[in-house]
Amino acid sequence: MAHQVAVIGGDGIGPEVVAEALKVVAAAGVELATTDFELGGARYLRDGTVLPDEVLDELRAFDAILLGAVGTPEVPPGVIERGLLLKMRFALDQYVNQRPFTEPAKGIDMVVIRENTEGTYAGEGGFLRHGTPHEVATQGSVNTRMGVERCVRYAFDLAQQRRGHLTLVHKTNVLTYAGDLWQRTFDEVAAEFPDVETAYNHVDAACIYFVQDPGRYDVIVTDNLFGDILTDLGGAVSGGIGLASSGNLNPDRTSPSMFEPVHGSAPDIAGQKKANPLAAILSAALMLDLLDEGAAADRIRTACAAVAAQLDPSGASDGPRPTTTPEIGDAVADLL
Amino acid sequence: MAHQVAVIGGDGIGPEVVAEALKVVAAAGVELATTDFELGGARYLRDGTVLPDEVLDELRAFDAILLGAVGTPEVPPGVIERGLLLKMRFALDQYVNQRPFTEPAKGIDMVVIRENTEGTYAGEGGFLRHGTPHEVATQGSVNTRMGVERCVRYAFDLAQQRRGHLTLVHKTNVLTYAGDLWQRTFDEVAAEFPDVETAYNHVDAACIYFVQDPGRYDVIVTDNLFGDILTDLGGAVSGGIGLASSGNLNPDRTSPSMFEPVHGSAPDIAGQKKANPLAAILSAALMLDLLDEGAAADRIRTACAAVAAQLDPSGASDGPRPTTTPEIGDAVADLL
Numbered sequence: 001m002a003h004q005v006a007v008i009g010g011d012g013i014g015p016e017v018v019a020e021a022l023k024v025v026a027a028a029g030v031e032l033a034t035t036d037f038e039l040g041g042a043r044y045l046r047d048g049t050v051l052p053d054e055v056l057d058e059l060r061a062f063d064a065i066l067l068g069a070v071g072t073p074e075v076p077p078g079v080i081e082r083g084l085l086l087k088m089r090f091a092l093d094q095y096v097n098q099r100p101f102t103e104p105a106k107g108i109d110m111v112v113i114r115e116n117t118e119g120t121y122a123g124e125g126g127f128l129r130h131g132t133p134h135e136v137a138t139q140g141s142v143n144t145r146m147g148v149e150r151c152v153r154y155a156f157d158l159a160q161q162r163r164g165h166l167t168l169v170h171k172t173n174v175l176t177y178a179g180d181l182w183q184r185t186f187d188e189v190a191a192e193f194p195d196v197e198t199a200y201n202h203v204d205a206a207c208i209y210f211v212q213d214p215g216r217y218d219v220i221v222t223d224n225l226f227g228d229i230l231t232d233l234g235g236a237v238s239g240g241i242g243l244a245s246s247g248n249l250n251p252d253r254t255s256p257s258m259f260e261p262v263h264g265s266a267p268d269i270a271g272q273k274k275a276n277p278l279a280a281i282l283s284a285a286l287m288l289d290l291l292d293e294g295a296a297a298d299r300i301r302t303a304c305a306a307v308a309a310q311l312d313p314s315g316a317s318d319g320p321r322p323t324t325t326p327e328i329g330d331a332v333a334d335l336l
Numbered sequence: 337m338a339h340q341v342a343v344i345g346g347d348g349i350g351p352e353v354v355a356e357a358l359k360v361v362a363a364a365g366v367e368l369a370t371t372d373f374e375l376g377g378a379r380y381l382r383d384g385t386v387l388p389d390e391v392l393d394e395l396r397a398f399d400a401i402l403l404g405a406v407g408t409p410e411v412p413p414g415v416i417e418r419g420l421l422l423k424m425r426f427a428l429d430q431y432v433n434q435r436p437f438t439e440p441a442k443g444i445d446m447v448v449i450r451e452n453t454e455g456t457y458a459g460e461g462g463f464l465r466h467g468t469p470h471e472v473a474t475q476g477s478v479n480t481r482m483g484v485e486r487c488v489r490y491a492f493d494l495a496q497q498r499r500g501h502l503t504l505v506h507k508t509n510v511l512t513y514a515g516d517l518w519q520r521t522f523d524e525v526a527a528e529f530p531d532v533e534t535a536y537n538h539v540d541a542a543c544i545y546f547v548q549d550p551g552r553y554d555v556i557v558t559d560n561l562f563g564d565i566l567t568d569l570g571g572a573v574s575g576g577i578g579l580a581s582s583g584n585l586n587p588d589r590t591s592p593s594m595f596e597p598v599h600g601s602a603p604d605i606a607g608q609k610k611a612n613p614l615a616a617i618l619s620a621a622l623m624l625d626l627l628d629e630g631a632a633a634d635r636i637r638t639a640c641a642a643v644a645a646q647l648d649p650s651g652a653s654d655g656p657r658p659t660t661t662p663e664i665g666d667a668v669a670d671l672l
């Protein structure tokens with residue numbers, strides 16, 4: 001039976017890269033029944049809605065959601081991000097944000113597991129004496145044992161299936177409350193995984209290691225904001241954000257997970273077939289993992305790695321390199 | 337008259353690198369009257385005190401404080417950092433943390449201005465149902481108009497004296513309260529500096545730019561936690577943390593400023609003359625700026641750049657390279 005997938009092409013280059021992802025999934029022999037949803041900046045500009053609750057409820061019926069990119073320069077920053085991406089993460093309880101990074105030339109093969117439903121993303125905070133010289137603005141990070149534990153447990157499970165190494169990243173020496181809960185939870189869950197080796201890095205030190213020694217990492221687990229920062233950095237040090245894929249996972253499958261490239265909608269190059277669709281294609285591969293199509297997902301990843309090597313201007317390549325968005329999608333599909 | 341400087345060598349490699357910094361300042365012809373303070377992990381292990389209030393009061397009498405590094409593996413993480421470094425920043429109202437980065441080979445010449453007395457470093461937060469499955473840990477970021485404005489104003493002043501470009505880094509699309517105060521304050525102060533060009537980057541995007549295009553930055557202003565992260569990253573992309581200097585400044589001079597290398601105490605190489613003292617020497621140069629010895633500071637920076645080039649294993653160098661801590665200090669001193 002075909003997997004039911006909700007497709008949100010979104011804005012800018014989003015629809016272009018999603019089309020290639022769907023092309024590649026079909027070429028891998030996985031049947032999807034897709035339904036398009038028009039959501040994003042363009043819709044907001046048309047009718048003022050971002051993600052109405054009825055649409056959210058429709059999305060709940062799907063096996064997964066595939067998203068290209070959302071956001072247009074005409075919409076004030078934050079409106080689409082919070083109203084669509086964050087609303088979906090929270091409402092569908094996609095509590096794990098999984099972002100893999102590989103760069104064989106640098107020995108990088110790591111996965112960042114980012115808590116995706118609490119921390120500073122909870123939106124806690126407010127103003128006192130707004131607009132006066134005595135204004136105070138507070139912004140809270142809310143961390144629950146339940147929320148931290150399920151994320152940490154997922155990370156230990158994943159590390160056990162990989163090379164057996166998990167690093168907690170936080171800032172326990174300064175964020176003494178949140179950091180303490182994370183550290184205690186991490187240590188307690190670690191006792192259940194004696195075969196997983198553990199490490200701890202402060203977030204600032206982790207940034208140095210990402211640049212100077214990223215090969216030390218297997219799986220990293222961290223909070224929502226640190227994960228946001230580390231995964232953009234991870235993209236930058238491993239082949240660029242054009243390869244960075246992500247899954248917003250509800251591992252319990254009580255609601256659909258959402259898959260999206262880490263990159264944005266890049267309105268400046270929209271419609272010009274210049275976008276690299278590999279991040280979207282790799283996001284679709286993560287989706288196939290969750291849909292129990294792991295074999296097809298692995299074949300797609302292998303094909304993407306080969307095409308990424310072809311695209312690398314510094315690498316050796318015989319024959320013409322694919323350059324346009326559809327050519328890159330075709331190149332991946334042809335290898336399947 | 338000699339400047340009165342309190343010297344905290346600290347732990348690990350701290351005393352070694354501070355000795356070289358003082359050697360270089362003397363070679364630059366600036367007279368300091370120094371007083372040593374034994375503070376850090378070793379003291380804590382001996383008598384359980386970190387920074388007693390009487391000692392803090394003694395420090396207030398000095399023109400500046402020069403610190404090597406503090407922290408030993410035997411002391412639980414956070415104790416010395418919070419009890420000494422953060423206590424000093426807060427008590428002496430060192431509200432600007434200034435960290436310059438230069439790497440001519442990559443076109444990097446930037447200064448990060450980090451707010452140093454509020455944000456998540458305020459220590460706001462707590463636990464609910466501690467140790468139970470229903471535990472909640474909160475961690476607050478406290479931002480005041482006064483605190484943000486004085487830091488932003490300092491950054492605009494500095495940008496005006498440099499290349500006239502200032503970038504605000506925050507995460508306004510998610511941290512809507514704190515981010516809004518920062519953005520509003522930034523925009524209002526900007527109106528007083530029409531000759532300074534401004535930009536805004538989300539912190540995650542800034543991390544990508546630090547790796548891929550750091551030459552775009554002149555001055556950056558950001559909050560305490562983002563500044564902590566960005567400055568370690570800045571060190572990593574520009575010649576390593578061995579060159580990263582910092583000043584914890586009270587620009588109003590109502591209490592002394594404190595100068596320290598960004599690196600830690602590196603207990604594994606302590607006493608082996610292996611530490612690179614350039615970050616400590618460059619921190620002393622920042623101290624001389626504040627002591628109105630800018631000409632000597634500039635000469636020290638020029639000499640450090642020359643010695644850094646000699647140390648670079650990939651660079652061309654005639655003659656023997658300095659290798660030990662004192663040899664590197666001597667090499668800088670000899671150029672003055």
Ligand SMILES: CC(C)[C@H](C(=O)O)[C@@H](O)C(=O)O
Nearest residue numbers: 081082085086228509510540
């Ligand atoms: C768009 C933004 C809200 C989002 C985030 O901060 O999580 C993005 O940066 C990401 O990493 O998915």
Ligand SMILES: CC(C)[C@H](C(=O)O)[C@@H](O)C(=O)O
Nearest residue numbers: 173174204417418421422564
């Ligand atoms: C040691 C620690 C408390 C400190 C900080 O977080 O500010 C350090 O990382 C720094 O950047 O000076």
